[in-house]
Amino acid sequence: MFVEKYLERIQYRGKSTIHGSRLLCVFLLLMSSCVSAFNSRPSEQSTMTLTDHARTIPIQLYFPAHKESCTPTQRCPVALVSAGYGVSNLAYSFIAESLTGLGYLVVSIQHQLPGDAPLTSDGDIYKNRTPNWQRGAQNIRFVQHYLSSTYAGFDWQHPILVGHSNGGDISAWLIKESSTFASAIITLDNRRVPLPRGVAPRVLSIRASDFSADEGVLPTEDEALQFGTCIVKINGAHHNDMQDDGSPALKSKITHAIETFLRPSATDGKQYACDSSSSLD
Secondary structure, three states, X not given: OHHHHHHHHHEEOOEEOHHHHHHHHHHHHHHHHHHHHHHOOOOEEEEEEEEEOOEEEEEEEEEOOOHHHOEOOEOEOEEEEEOOOOOOOOOOHHHHXXXXXXXXXXXXXXXXXXXXXXXXOOOOHHHXXXXXXXXXXXXXHHHHHHHHHHOOOEOOOOOEEEXXXXXXXXXXXXXXXXXXXXXXXXXXXXXXXXOOOOOOOEEEEEEOOOOOOOOOOOOOHHHHHHHOOEEXXXXXXXXXXXXXXXXXXXXXXXXXXXXXXXXXXXXXXXXOOOOOOEEOO
C-alpha cells in the first residue's frame, strides 16, 4: 500500500519523472536491506551448564524465531549438536542459525572439558576411543532428558543429531546404542564410527577432502542407494575448517547441504533430499 501511494506521488499525468524513478529505486533498495537484516538477525540464545553425576555439561541453546508457537500440542523440532574434539561448542553458530531458520531449537553440547584425558591416537583407535564416545552418548541422553521438561513445546522424542569430527562419531555411536533415538543424523567428516545402515534414522554425511574415513565408516554405493544415505563431498574442503572459522564459501556449502536434506520438498512435502557433491574451486 505504501509503495502504491508513493508511485501515485511520482506519477505526473501518467508519466513517471526520472527523478521519481530514482527515488523509487532508492526506496526499494532500502526496503530490501531492511527485510534482509530482519531475516538474518541472530537467534535468541541461552547458555546453561548442566550437571550429571558431578560431571558438568556446558550447552548453548539457539531458539527459533517463532518459539512462542511451539507448544505441547504442536511441538517444534530439536537438533542436538556435538562439537569436534578441541573445538568449542560455540563454534558452530553458522549451523545453529541455519537450523533455527528451519524452525529448530538447537542445543550445542560441549563434550570435552578441561582436565579430561586427551583423545588417543595410538594403538587400536576404535577400542581406545570407545569410552569417550560412550560418555558423549550419555551426555546427549542427559541433555535430552533434562531439557524435555523445561522446554515442553519441542519434540525431544525425535531429535536430529549433528556432529563434527569426533562429535559426529559420538552421534553415530549413540545411534549404534539406541537406533531409534533420532529421526536423522548429520555428520561433518566423522572418521571412526560407522554410519548407521538402515532406512531409519536418515543419514547425511558431509565430507571434507583432506582425510579419509576408516574402512567401513561410509556406506558402499549399493548401501547408500538401498538405504537412502546421502554422502556429500566438498572437494577442497579441510576437515578442521568445518566450523565458524571456515571460509564463507565452505560454510555456505555445508548449510546448503543441510537445508536441502531437512527442508520439506515444495512438491510432495518429503524431507531428506540429497545435495550434489561440489567443490570450493
